[in-house]
Each structure stands twice: as structure tokens, then as C-alpha cells.
Amino acid sequence: MQLDDILINEAQLGNQLSICVAENRRNDFSILLAMLSQNALDFSEFALPKSDPSELYAQDQNLRVALGAGVEQTLAPEHIDFLIGIRNAEIVQGDSLEQFKLMNYLTPEPLAIRNDVTHIRTEIIDNCELAVRKRVKNKDIQLSHSPMNAARFYEQLKSPEIHNNLVLQQA
Template sequence: MHAHRREEFSFLLAILSQDVLDFSQFHLPKADIENLFVDEDALRKQFGAGPKQPLAPDKFDMLIGQHNASLLVINGEHSGMSDIKLAHCLDPEPLTIRNDASYIPLNVLDNCELAVRRRIKGSETQLSYPQMDAAAFYDDINNADLHHPLYLASA
């Protein structure tokens, strides 16, 4: 600009591309990926992760976590918690106590609407009195022999 080369500078700006990918410094070498599928065990070994935590035990076990309570009582809260964390890292416990996909906890059912609870239960509650026969009721209304006009008695 100071050397009165304004035209050359304008020309250089004009030949520059708007796309950054046109410049060679942005063309990085690409490595070929040999195996697209990597299984979970290989990733656990590569990153040093612990064993997989199961979602539910194979059989119903109500005593999951019972050992943790005894560790807290014996070792105290501070050291007991560190023992529980270490034991969980080495051998993780299942997240739930039952392996039943159709089981819905009662506190979840209590929060559902009545119609949803009935549908889940599979049967609608029967009323204490029998259901009315609508066709017979309509026939009774139309039967003039059963109904007499209402006579008002004068006082």
C-alpha cells in the first residue's frame, strides 16, 4: 500500500478463494481405517476399564447391597465408603434386583392414571350392581301400558 502497489494487492485478494479447503495446508493425510467394528471387550482392554456392570442378576436376588451395609457398620462411614467404591469397581453389582421386563414397580403404578392402571392390570373393575340392559330399558319407556298419566289431585 505504501509503495503504490494497490492494483497488485487488489489482484492478489481477488484470486484468493473463499473456500478454506482450497489451500494445501488444510489437506491433511488420511489414514485408512482397517477395522470399522471394534467390540466392547477390546475397547475395555485398550482403555483399562473395569468389568461391565450388569443391569439385573440372572436370578431374583433381594440381598443385593447387603454386604455394603455391613461394611459401613464395621468400618465406619468414611473408610466404609471407600471400601464400597473399591469393591464396586472390581466387581460391580447389578443395577436392579429382578430381571423381569414386564415388572412395573408399585410407586410407578401409583402415579399412573386410573385408566392406565386398569389397562396394565388387564381387567376392568366390575361394578357392584349389574349392568343395565339398555334395549330393555328403551322398550319399557315406549310401553304405554306400564306408564299412566300423572294426575294431580286438587287440594
């Protein structure tokens, strides 16, 4: 068995690995595996074909039209509407549940309330291990504290007014 190129992933081998297994050639099988790249990102499973994002969007729109699907549901709203629950309750009470479902199909609500990529929901943080929770909590606490002026604090400690009220007590 001779290879012309450097082996990076198993896709370059074709069916040679399965032939080695079928013919019980363990030495060739182990040599082929040893010659493959050690980096998991080089595996052929991760080498997906690249495509143009605008082409994917056009294909998605064509598929929606062909299937007769409704409007695409947005991930997050552009502006937060706090009255949406009140309007939904009025629709359900006044018209019917079917009318509410129809309106939701025609103009679906966004999947998330926030349009903030740095926000982590509390359910997710509560599901993390303790070290991660502490790190997230400390980051929030550090942001809420204002920095201390150390030079001014030291000057206040040196001033005689602060020491006048101190009385030493002996035990």
C-alpha cells in the first residue's frame, strides 16, 4: 500500500480502512490511523462545504414559498413592547383562541425578549457549577462598585480629627 499525499483526514483514505478491517490486516489499519492528523478539527466530519450566506437566504425564501410557510419568526424584537400581553389577553377574551392562533401564525412573536448577546438567563447560571456561578456573580458585583480614591482615603486616616474620638480601653 502506497500513498501519494500527506494524510490529514480519513476522507483521503477512501475505503482503505474498511478493506483493512475486512481482510484482517491490523498492521496496515494501525499505520493508517497513526498517520492521520491528531487535531480533531482536521477530521472530515468538520470539513463542511462552504457556501455563500446570501445564497442560503435565497434558498430559504424559495423553500418557504414552495411549502407555503408563513413569515419567519424573528429571534429578538427591535424594540420591547410591554403591552403585548395585555393585547393578547384582549384578543383571547374578545374574539377567541382561534383568532389569537391565527394572528400568531400571521405575525409571530419573537423567540426571545432581549436583543442582548451578553445576557445570560438565570436558569442557565443556576444550572452551572459553583465556580462558574461565583465568577459570574463577582463580575456583576465588580461592575456595580465605584473605584476607591486611595490617596484621599489615606489623607483622611492621617488627619487628627478622626483620631480625637478614639479612646483606648484596657482590658
